[in-house]
Amino acid sequence: MNGVDAKHRLSVPASLRETIEARSQTRELVLGPDEHAPCLIGYDVTYFDRLEARLEEEFAADFGPGRSLKARSVFGATEHLKYDETGRIILSPLMREMGEIGAHVVFIGVGHHFELWSPEQFLAQPGQDPRVLKLVKALIAGRAQ
């Protein structure tokens, strides 16, 4: 669990940075809303580019309204973020709103992408692994002191 400071800066965990750099050869990541849960979803730029290409292909000859709607819902609220030498990104108001992000954030690695949760939202989510829940609870308790 990492903190979000008064300047809305957030340290991306070093381990995550490592995999991002290995995959994309950049210090960038793409962040956007998750479609189904109150959290943010992030990936390296190569994965984003593949999504983009797929959509482009799918709607190749389609200048119609379907394209516009779909594209907007998929990409409309994503941001490309570079992190600096110390590994920090800045969370925009939009991201903070969509992820319901407060003073702390939980990073959850999920295979090819990762999720960003407010600890409270994470705990409130039904069907979580009790072991993970226990860990997050412990982390929150630690911060509370």
Next chain:
Amino acid sequence: MNGVDAKHRLSVPASLRETIEARSQTRELVLGPDEHAPCLIGYDVTYFDRLEARLEEEFAADFGPGRSLKARSVFGATEHLKYDETGRIILSPLMREMGEIGAHVVFIGVGHHFELWSPEQFLAQPGQDPRVLKLVKALIAGRAQ
């Protein structure tokens, strides 16, 4: 959300300028009406060229009324705009009219293109992410003071 001043100047967000310049090596963008939504749609010039080529392909040897109708609806009222050192474009009366643009504008990046909305029109559009809506509402409220 960026403001449109009394001279109808509008700052293009720096992040968008960056991708435009990376893709097209120019400080230009193409702006036109969206076919199906009350907003403007913008591209870098290379994407515009690709759209043109795609249309050319689709209608190959067909010079009938369908082609010109489509061409008109896609390219009919577009403008090539250069932005200056400070990143501002000037919105013509036509653009302001077609996009129903008033004192403020919402930029939405959508993969290879972007959209320009009047905040009010954006809110009125069905199927939007409620979290984005909430933020835009807050921005409008903030500007209203």
Next chain:
DNA sequence: GGAACGACCATAAAATCCCATTGAATACCC
């Protein structure tokens, strides 16, 4: 003349960089 437009300069706020500190995990050595 004067309205519209463009090239500049000015400024406040926000983003970004840079250095310092904390603190935990690891390596090292006796």
Next chain:
DNA sequence: GGGTATTCAATGGGATTTTATGGTCGTTCC
């Protein structure tokens, strides 16, 4: 093994730069 250096991740805070935007001053074209 116990205690102590060392490394590096995470973070705090100030300095610096960039962004968005307001304003001024010529120019051009009716």
